Amino acid sequence: MPAPKRNKEDKRKTVASFDIRYTRYIDKDGQVVGVLPDVAKDPDALISLYRAMVLNRVFDQKAIALQRTGNLGTYASSLGQEAVFVAVGAVMKQQDVLVPYYREYGAQLLRGVTMTELLLYWGGDERGMDYAGPREDLPICVPIASQIPQAAGVALAMKYRREPRVAVTMFGDGATSKGDFYESANAAGAWNLPLVFVVNNNQWAISVSVAEQTHCKTLAQKAIAAGFPGEQVDGNDIIAVFDRFSAAMEKARNGGGPTLIEAITYRLSDHTTADDASRYRGDEDLSANWENEPLKRLRQYLIGMECWDQRREEQLRKSCELEVEQAIHAYLDTPPAAPESMFEYLYANLPAALTSQREDLSRRLKDRCQS
Amino acid sequence: MPELTLIEAVNKALAFALAADDNVVILGEDVGVNGGVFRATVGLQERFGAERVLDTPLAETLIAGVAVGMASQGLRPVAEIQFMGFIYSAVDQILNHASRLRNRTRGRLSCPMVLRAPYGGGIHAPEHHSESYEAMFAHIPGLRVVIPSSPAQAYGLLLASINDPDPVVFLEPKRIYRLVKQEVGDNGDTLPLDTCYTLREGSDVTLVSWGAMLHETQQAAEQVANDGISAEVIDVATLKPLDMHTILDSVSKTGRCVIVHEAARTAGFGAEIAAQLSEHGLLSLLAPVKRVAGYDTVMPLYRLEEYYMPGVDQITAAVREVLEFG
Numbered sequence: 001m002p003a004p005k006r007n008k009e010d011k012r013k014t015v016a017s018f019d020i021r022y023t024r025y026i027d028k029d030g031q032v033v034g035v036l037p038d039v040a041k042d043p044d045a046l047i048s049l050y051r052a053m054v055l056n057r058v059f060d061q062k063a064i065a066l067q068r069t070g071n072l073g074t075y076a077s078s079l080g081q082e083a084v085f086v087a088v089g090a091v092m093k094q095q096d097v098l099v100p101y102y103r104e105y106g107a108q109l110l111r112g113v114t115m116t117e118l119l120l121y122w123g124g125d126e127r128g129m130d131y132a133g134p135r136e137d138l139p140i141c142v143p144i145a146s147q148i149p150q151a152a153g154v155a156l157a158m159k160y161r162r163e164p165r166v167a168v169t170m171f172g173d174g175a176t177s178k179g180d181f182y183e184s185a186n187a188a189g190a191w192n193l194p195l196v197f198v199v200n201n202n203q204w205a206i207s208v209s210v211a212e213q214t215h216c217k218t219l220a221q222k223a224i225a226a227g228f229p230g231e232q233v234d235g236n237d238i239i240a241v242f243d244r245f246s247a248a249m250e251k252a253r254n255g256g257g258p259t260l261i262e263a264i265t266y267r268l269s270d271h272t273t274a275d276d277a278s279r280y281r282g283d284e285d286l287s288a289n290w291e292n293e294p295l296k297r298l299r300q301y302l303i304g305m306e307c308w309d310q311r312r313e314e315q316l317r318k319s320c321e322l323e324v325e326q327a328i329h330a331y332l333d334t335p336p337a338a339p340e341s342m343f344e345y346l347y348a349n350l351p352a353a354l355t356s357q358r359e360d361l362s363r364r365l366k367d368r369c370q371s
Numbered sequence: 372m373p374e375l376t377l378i379e380a381v382n383k384a385l386a387f388a389l390a391a392d393d394n395v396v397i398l399g400e401d402v403g404v405n406g407g408v409f410r411a412t413v414g415l416q417e418r419f420g421a422e423r424v425l426d427t428p429l430a431e432t433l434i435a436g437v438a439v440g441m442a443s444q445g446l447r448p449v450a451e452i453q454f455m456g457f458i459y460s461a462v463d464q465i466l467n468h469a470s471r472l473r474n475r476t477r478g479r480l481s482c483p484m485v486l487r488a489p490y491g492g493g494i495h496a497p498e499h500h501s502e503s504y505e506a507m508f509a510h511i512p513g514l515r516v517v518i519p520s521s522p523a524q525a526y527g528l529l530l531a532s533i534n535d536p537d538p539v540v541f542l543e544p545k546r547i548y549r550l551v552k553q554e555v556g557d558n559g560d561t562l563p564l565d566t567c568y569t570l571r572e573g574s575d576v577t578l579v580s581w582g583a584m585l586h587e588t589q590q591a592a593e594q595v596a597n598d599g600i601s602a603e604v605i606d607v608a609t610l611k612p613l614d615m616h617t618i619l620d621s622v623s624k625t626g627r628c629v630i631v632h633e634a635a636r637t638a639g640f641g642a643e644i645a646a647q648l649s650e651h652g653l654l655s656l657l658a659p660v661k662r663v664a665g666y667d668t669v670m671p672l673y674r675l676e677e678y679y680m681p682g683v684d685q686i687t688a689a690v691r692e693v694l695e696f697g
């Protein structure tokens with residue numbers, strides 16, 4: 001029997017291939033390792049980014065002190081991840097919408113959320129989610145990844161109204177294991193949404209390491225599966241985050257669709273004030289990662305540019321401390337909300353079915369006053 | 372006035388809302404070209420375009436979450452979950468977000484969305500297509516849970532739900548989607564939420580139900596009337612927030628109450644009504660409150676479905692029992 005004719009198309013071939021890009025401009029000693037983008041050449045811009053990072057860190061330190069002295073509830077720190085948060089907040093435009101998770105204060109502060117509001121939130125007061133600044137930003141989100149489909153909805157609303165706005169959602173490495181993330185990434189690709197996903201890969205989801213979380217070599221590649229680009233940046237290099245996140249934002253704003261940015265960071269703090277990381281990770285790992293931390297890196301770069309010195313550093317610390325102290329005073333001086341407020345915002349108008357429960361609360365309050 | 376089935380009334384209400392307000396957007400699986408698996412959205416994409424009647428990927432968490440996100444920005448999404456059996460991965464968004472957004476942000480953001488889903492048994496559907504878990508939603512503060520029982524109710528209550536400034540779970544009893552036709556004026560008139568509807572007046576016993584079971588409940592009222600028993604029939608319509616006044620007023624007149632629902636008995640919504648009757652209406656009760664409900668079993672596949680679903684006989688028996696008490 002003659003051999004069947006082989007058609008060229010028959011043989012096995014690669015039908016798609018992808019790669020994941022990694023960007024770093026400044027190494028851990030503040031040395032330049034690539035062709036710098038414009039932002040790296042603008043000392044004023046860099047100094048204001050640096051200030052925002054220092055403010056984020058000082059805020060953290062003082063918030064943790066408040067928690068330790070019983071003046072704040074459980075608190076999740078930004079320590080070590082400030083470059084990502086600050087770059088995101090700095091690049092976003094006012095009309096954009098941030099759909100956050102729970103530790104990116106650097107981004108929220110630049111959007112106009114106040115430190116007093118953040119303290120109120122962790123201090124157990126809903127008014128801390130009534131942001132006076134960015135009225136359309138979503139509040140802090142505790143159920144992991146559940147904010148991500150909402151960000152897709154926000155982006156869809158922008159697209160529906162043909163507005164040149166972009167939604168940004170942030171989440172951790174752990175969140176990329178959730179269906180919420182996969183469903184939203186898939187939809188963002190299918191609908192070409194003006195949405196940028198920023199993964200703060202801080203290596204840990206409480207005690208679970210990234211290696212335990214997933215067998216994926218990168219988290220960025222999860223975007224590839226959803227049909228849009230994903231890339232890694234050195235999350236300790238604010239210039240890299242700023243540059244790549246800016247490009248993603250511009251692309252989304254111009255109808256180019258979503259991007260996922262995986263920022264490689266390290267959570268230098270406990271997961272929250274309720275956690276003790278020494279139970280699951282060693283000191284060596286931690287001290288090695290302190291070498292990479294983002295504030296030192298930018299500071300050294302600024303010193304190398306000859307636009308930073310010890311005196312300016314001290315002044316900056318002082319002014320940040322003062323700003324945080326003022327916010328703490330405002331927080332501590334805020335009287336608790338009226339207990340009846342738990343009924344006030346439940347529905348636009350309190351249904352009749354609930355009036356007797358509100359009256360019950362008022363009665364309890366009156367009795368308490370009298371006794 | 373045109374005669375419409377319940378599903379046609381849903382379609383008319385959706386069309387009216389889309390035409391009246393550009394902020395209304397419909398989304399869900401197969402809602403576009405296909406017009407929904409039950410045809411609730413038939414013709415709407417053709418008329419209003421694919422941006423306003425949007426086919427989503429097959430992802431229920433996404434559908435609910437996207438609706439929350441859109442609503443937070445001032446749109447009025449009406450999301451469809453194809454069957455209630457697949458709503459559970461959307462519950463996180465409803466419970467943790469939709470129902471709380473206004474409260475969490477002190478009114479800065481709100482969530483004027485509707486989540487529609489067909490529910491309930493009786494159409495010989497496949498596994499997971501016949502359950503009634505309305506009580507689960509009625510437990511969630513900040514939510515409205517609305518269930519129509521007729522074409523006119525479906526039209527008016529759905530439009531009211533879309534106009535409502537807060538999130539509404541709108542559960543459609545699919546067994547009666549095409550059971551009866553009724554005259555429905557397609558004029559955009561809404562029916563009030565937060566109120567029960569008295570479908571039949573009577574003086575001896577109050578029958579309380581919602582959704583498809585009202586069909587059997589009204590038949591039962593008809594049957595006992597032949598024996599001279601005068602039954603009042605109340606359609607709860609909005610389970611959350613519950614208008615207990617209408618039910619208490621009726622029971623203060625009749626002194627007897629039978630609650631009828633298809634959902635499993637234990638912790639079903641009937642339990643809430645019975646509890647409130649004992650809290651607020653004990654002195655007008657002449658007999659224990661009786662529940663006619665589904666068994667606390669897994670909903671059987673369809674060969675045994677009819678043995679699970681409460682029928683007219685059980686309702687009439689319960690009526691006789693409460694009348695003979697004491």
Ligand SMILES: Cc1ncc(C[n+]2csc(CCOP(=O)(O)OP(=O)(O)O)c2C)c(N)n1
Nearest residue numbers: 142143144171172173174175202204205206
């Ligand atoms: C859905 C859900 N599951 C579990 C938790 C409890 N929890 C809070 S934070 C966290 C880890 C999150 O890790 P990751 O997404 O990497 O963010 P990170 O805190 O590291 O920034 C867990 C398990 C939660 N909040 N939500």
Ligand SMILES: [Mg+2]
Nearest residue numbers: 172173204205
């Ligand atoms: Mg993490």
